[in-house]
Amino acid sequence: MAEHLLDVNQVTVRFGGLVALDRVDLHVEPGRTTAILGPNGAGKTTLFNAVAGVVHPTSGAISLDGRDITKALPSRRSRDGIARTFQITQPFVGLTVRENVMVSIVSRGVAMREARDEAAEYVSFVGLGPKMDEPARTLSTGQRKRLELARALATKPRLLLLDEVTGGVDRPSIPEILDLIRRLRDERGITIVVVEHNMEVLFGLADDAVFLNRGEVVVTGSMAEVAEHEAVRRIYLGDGDA
Ligand SMILES: Nc1ncnc2c1ncn2[C@@H]1O[C@H](COP(=O)(O)OP(=O)(O)OP(=O)(O)O)[C@@H](O)[C@H]1O
Secondary structure, eight states: OOSOSEEEEEEEEEETTEEEEEEEEEEEOTTOEEEEEOSTTSSHHHHHHHHHTSSOOSEEEEEETTEEOTTOOHHHHHHHTEEEOOSSOOOOTTSBHHHHHHHHHHTTTOOHHHHHHHHHHHHHHTTOGGGTTSBGGGOOHHHHHHHHHHHHHTTOOSEEEEESTTTTOOGGGHHHHHHHHHHHHHHHOOEEEEEOSOHHHHHTTOSEEEEEETTEEEEEEEHHHHHHSHHHHHHHSOOSOO
């Protein structure tokens, strides 16, 4: 096995004249949680999109477990173990919680009957057991985030990309969601990359971090080291004049 699960090497993404990512490096160790930090427009979502395969690098390379996936389609990357959640959740609102998860399982080629049982396991793991057969439209924002996690789990990921997983969630529900994410890492060995604006959340979650600004990596290291960097303190902790 390669030393890193994910390697982003000198990736540049241009949208016309705009350089959204500029020779970005990101190296993610297996079994760890890595935070992507940065102000609005820094390129965090573009980096996620490049890893998930929905945006193509203008130059540079991306590998999973040492294998080049730069040109692989999103469906191939999903089969290889990359899953992502979205800032705005997108459940099938007319389907039940269990059926939403079954869609991800069936797309792996699993038969309906087995998919029903397997879905129940993921739904319970994320704490939505009591909502199993309710339509997804009845879920609160926090419950929808949990459903997204169950759907991501159903693809059997090795690498999970989480976009603003506590965004829009009421404060009292946040610790439970964080606990759930830590269990994904600790009990299921899933490697996690997270984009999140809430620093408090990140301190409880991330082992490593990379801080981007205007598409460039400013600092990379342990979460504690990166949080100490002056540019990070200025933006996230309100130090200085910015
Ligand atoms: N499909 C696209 N076409 C053109 N420009 C884009 C596209 N996607 C992103 N951009 C631009 O690329 C830059 C980086 O955007 P990105 O969404 O990756 O930043 P971000 O760090 O995720 O920001 P936020 O925190 O606001 O979500 C921005 O200037 C954005 O306007």
